[in-house]
Amino acid sequence: MRARDLVTETPTVRLDTPALEAARLFAREDPPGLVVIDHDGKPLTVLPGSQVLRLGVPTYIQDDPALARVVDEASADVFLRALGDRTVEQCLPERHKELAVVGPEATVLELAALMASSHTPLVVVVDPQLGMIGVVTLATLMDRLVES
Amino acid sequence: MRARDLVTETPTVRLDTPALEAARLFAREDPPGLVVIDHDGKPLTVLPGSQVLRLGVPTYIQDDPALARVVDEASADVFLRALGDRTVEQCLPERHKELAVVGPEATVLELAALMASSHTPLVVVVDPQLGMIGVVTLATLMDRLVES
Numbered sequence: 001m002r003a004r005d006l007v008t009e010t011p012t013v014r015l016d017t018p019a020l021e022a023a024r025l026f027a028r029e030d031p032p033g034l035v036v037i038d039h040d041g042k043p044l045t046v047l048p049g050s051q052v053l054r055l056g057v058p059t060y061i062q063d064d065p066a067l068a069r070v071v072d073e074a075s076a077d078v079f080l081r082a083l084g085d086r087t088v089e090q091c092l093p094e095r096h097k098e099l100a101v102v103g104p105e106a107t108v109l110e111l112a113a114l115m116a117s118s119h120t121p122l123v124v125v126v127d128p129q130l131g132m133i134g135v136v137t138l139a140t141l142m143d144r145l146v147e148s
Numbered sequence: 149m150r151a152r153d154l155v156t157e158t159p160t161v162r163l164d165t166p167a168l169e170a171a172r173l174f175a176r177e178d179p180p181g182l183v184v185i186d187h188d189g190k191p192l193t194v195l196p197g198s199q200v201l202r203l204g205v206p207t208y209i210q211d212d213p214a215l216a217r218v219v220d221e222a223s224a225d226v227f228l229r230a231l232g233d234r235t236v237e238q239c240l241p242e243r244h245k246e247l248a249v250v251g252p253e254a255t256v257l258e259l260a261a262l263m264a265s266s267h268t269p270l271v272v273v274v275d276p277q278l279g280m281i282g283v284v285t286l287a288t289l290m291d292r293l294v295e296s
Contacts (some may be wrong), residue, residue: 001158001221001225002221003269006208020294023290023293023294024200024294026286026287026290027290027294028290029291030287031218034182034277039212047261048267048269049269049286049287049290050256050266050267050268050269051264051267052290053260053261053263053264053286053289053290054260054264054265056260056289057257057260057261057264061257061261062261062265062266065258065261065262065265066258068254068255068258068260068261069255069256069257069258071255071257073149073150073255075149075257076149076255076256076257076258077255077256079256079257079260079293080260080293082293098170100163103240104214105224105294107191107216107217107221108224108225108227109209109216109219109223109224109227110213110214110216110217110224111204111238112201112202112204112205112227113201113205113209113213113214115198115201115215116198116201116205117202117210118197118198119196119197119198119271121196121197122176131288137195138174138198138201139174139175139197140176141201142171142174142197142200142201143172143175145227146171146172146175147176147193148166
């Protein structure tokens, strides 16, 4: 069993995709993360949903989530509107996480070791000729591993 | 909208649950993480799937996932058997992550701030009288936020 046998499609976003569109993808597809494609069409990093939320949360509340209690319920309900026309690029931390990536021939052990060491539920599979061919998710990997 | 309106059930495990059983829960239910219940029946921490995998990966490969390539495909396919009769407790890092927890009255802004600051897609909701009443997942939160 190799990475190519476990590949699934995943929604991707570009650096200039609106952050609100990324939020909608999380709501609709519930992916473990969104693969961000750079200006050259190459996978750059994985955007976790928590970081899309972060961009909508005022800085003083990011520093101390308990301060969210000073905001009334009605205002809290619509806080994501603060995303406005901000982009995926603005959601990314300054030093974004290195992409967990394997070739199509990677074994399940290599995939598991990479997920474990990089604490990610999503590994990007890149073919040297074809470029990114999809991802392997933790759910897919676990599914096949418990069958074996 | 408050945490109590967004609560969903989630599979839980105990410290003495077999790690293989935890792996099966990840395969079957695809949760963002498993809530670990301590000996007193209280939620202790959240176990990410990547850490269940870690327990099955030999230490020398954890340190350098590229070394997984020296293991042949047939052996790699069944590596999770190495979990044997090990338990969830053994999957947890020595210093486990602090639990992201709110009361039933927390607003969506408080939930979002907590997910963002603790980089977790799962917040446990604890009622002072009833104890843990469920979790709010990032997917549920996003779903309701993009509707607002």
